[in-house]
Amino acid sequence: MAVSILLSALAMSAIVALRYVLASGGFALATRLRHRNLYTGLDPQIRREIGWSLLSALIYGIPAGVVAWGWQQHGWTRIYTDIGDYPLWYVPVSILAYLFAHDSWFYWTHRWMHRPALFRAAHAVHHASRPPTAWAAMSFHPWEALTGAIVIPALVFLIPVHVAALGLVLTIMTVMGVSNHMGWEMFPRWLVRGPAGAWLITATHHQRHHDQYNCNYGLYFRFWDRLCGTDKGLGQFKRL
Template sequence: MIQITNPATFWLTGLLFFIAIFGRYVLFSLLFWWLFNVSMKDQFAHRAVQTRPRKPGQDWREIGWSVLTSLIFTAIALAVIVAYQKGYTQIYTAAQTYPLWWYPISILSVLFIHETYYYWLHRWMHKPGVYRWVHKTHHDSITTSPWTAFSFHPLESTLQAIVIPALTFVLPLHISAVGIILMIMTFSSAVNHLNTEIYPRDFDHHWLGRWLIGATHHGLHHAQFRFNYGLYFTFWDKWMKTESPDFHRLFKEKTKSALGVEDKKG
């Protein structure tokens, strides 16, 4: 891990982290936008979850909020690095420090805890007294796109950003596992906000697919507000009966071909 030894190194590290965080967001967003709005537009046009047009200038507003989000993520990352250097975190760099089986378990544990934290945080953010101050910025994007993935009010960005860093103080995590978790987070957020269903027919009933959130699932949250609060997975929505009753119907509709014939599986 980078060693911060003086103010110049601190600010250079911050700049590098901002480039990495914001660049990762731009890379995933641009890639998905190009794939499904340019390269394969005709094949996926019928899979748009929301058909209402996006607001004028919405892309740039979302990118602007995403810059602020990336700055907040950078500041918290720097705090974790300083804490690591002082020996406060459980991050390790030598693979043999813990048994090999712990590596995937640690990643799955963080994803489960993150999902649980986010689900209940998300429901809290929809309370009337909280919503306008914390979550409304994100919901200004009713018709989403990959650019919506990091479009949060700074208060929400901070609340979202603290959980994974907090876990580094209590859970042993290899530095590469932290990187994988952050890549999964960015990838999932881009897919969920794509507004184009990319999963195949019947994937919502597949043994794996029924637990994964995609564009239809999260698009309904932006349209209906009262359902589908999950981040990566659907299990809390299923357990708490907050999954939209329209989800399976809409998923089936969006995974039909442009000619009205259901797309082939896989």
């Protein structure tokens, strides 16, 4: 049993690492095509970002692999595969529930990580990326990576979710994590500065966090930032 769990954890870590390389590499390529010189002179920083991110992939994969083993071997978790197990309207509701729960956890742990002692001990690794690049999405100190690694594995024990809906949640998590750090805005102006952009986080909003540190802590939504008075609006991209 121990060997099976270990193999599952290692396999999941490899999957997370591959997902990171493909997603960050894809957005880095898009950056090169759209803004050719944006990452010029940042090669040493990018190498550090990749190193920390691959270590984070290992940490993310361990709880995910244990949970995947328990689900496959013993039916643990509330992941379901038969779409008829719940009404169809529940599928988008479950996706929103996962995103909101993840966003809430991220907001409060992120603010916690900005306390001076924790920032110096862990979160400074992420903010060492000045400016952040597409490779910085998972560039975390191991202690910070651990706080992020436990969220989705915990939620699958609490909130029923179809396996395809869970896959979509993970895809959104990956895309938003990478695109929010790549140094330019991929979403159209009408979305970013329109009614939807007033509640959704994109690269323009997250850029202000990397500029000022004490605001814009959210991941997907601006709800907690607005409620807690930490929303300082949209940022600017200095290198464009």
